[in-house]
Amino acid sequence: MSALVDNEQVKHTLRRRKLAAERHRHPINQAHHDDRTFGERIADRVAEGIGSWTFLIIQSALITIWISINVFGLFVAHWDPYPFILLNLMLSVQAAYAAPVLMLAGVRQATKDRLTLEHAAKEAEKGEEAIQRILHEIKRNTSLTLEILQELEG
Amino acid sequence: MTAPGEETKRAGGYAHPVNQVHVDEATFGERLADRVATGIGSWRFLIIQSFLIALWVALNIIGIIGRWDPYPFILLNLCFSLQAAYTGPVLLVANNRSAQLDRLRLEHTAEVEDAAEKMTIQVLEEIQRNTEATVKILERIKDTRSASR
Numbered sequence: 001m002s003a004l005v006d007n008e009q010v011k012h013t014l015r016r017r018k019l020a021a022e023r024h025r026h027p028i029n030q031a032h033h034d035d036r037t038f039g040e041r042i043a044d045r046v047a048e049g050i051g052s053w054t055f056l057i058i059q060s061a062l063i064t065i066w067i068s069i070n071v072f073g074l075f076v077a078h079w080d081p082y083p084f085i086l087l088n089l090m091l092s093v094q095a096a097y098a099a100p101v102l103m104l105a106g107v108r109q110a111t112k113d114r115l116t117l118e119h120a121a122k123e124a125e126k127g128e129e130a131i132q133r134i135l136h137e138i139k140r141n142t143s144l145t146l147e148i149l150q151e152l153e154g
Numbered sequence: 155m156t157a158p159g160e161e162t163k164r165a166g167g168y169a170h171p172v173n174q175v176h177v178d179e180a181t182f183g184e185r186l187a188d189r190v191a192t193g194i195g196s197w198r199f200l201i202i203q204s205f206l207i208a209l210w211v212a213l214n215i216i217g218i219i220g221r222w223d224p225y226p227f228i229l230l231n232l233c234f235s236l237q238a239a240y241t242g243p244v245l246l247v248a249n250n251r252s253a254q255l256d257r258l259r260l261e262h263t264a265e266v267e268d269a270a271e272k273m274t275i276q277v278l279e280e281i282q283r284n285t286e287a288t289v290k291i292l293e294r295i296k297d298t299r300s301a302s303r
Contacts, residue, residue, distance in 0.1 A: 026260040106249070
């Protein structure tokens, strides 16, 4: 592997594509990421949005503000006093959406895995054909060499 | 030589370029995300959580130190919602991380496959060149033989 490709070069490319999920080289990545449909694009965006530190930090800030206001009653009335039943509902609503989004992402990943395996099978077939051709060529070479040997001995 | 088990459990100093870029060169946020996902997805977490719930419910029924959350445990419910509100997104973070790994692995495969295909073509061409040379040697020997007869 290391003899075939320059690892540093490859890592440079990988670093670039780690940040931007576009203009891929592998056909499955191209089909799955570069040529995704509108719905798939939205699914990816939502999964990336919810599954990010930004989301977690904003959520924490909002929960803290909600609880603080309802405990200390600054500026506005206590719309959701202890034990914060409305906050509980909000969090449940969030969880009710996060789980299906997760499933969506999971289903999409499963589809990709399936396509990847199909592609691998095709590649393996191609590789086998190439090896067959090489073997055939070497056999031809060997029989010629043997013929030369016979000529020289006979 | 490290044992296979050590290879898989070790997290760092990897040899494969994809692992190097994805794990060894992970940013602070990515590293933290991996840690949190590993932490929540562990028996230790499940056991500690179960223990705390049992303790919470028991204390509020027995009431030795005052019932701060009496039956039906509305505050405990809020705690659960909080936990779910965080585990969901963390799960998605972990999922995004593994999707990224998958993407990078395929990109690496593409690079290697391209190089391997070029190599195969070179090997085949070299053998064909060899065969042509061998054919010429054979012809030359046959010519010399027939001329000397």
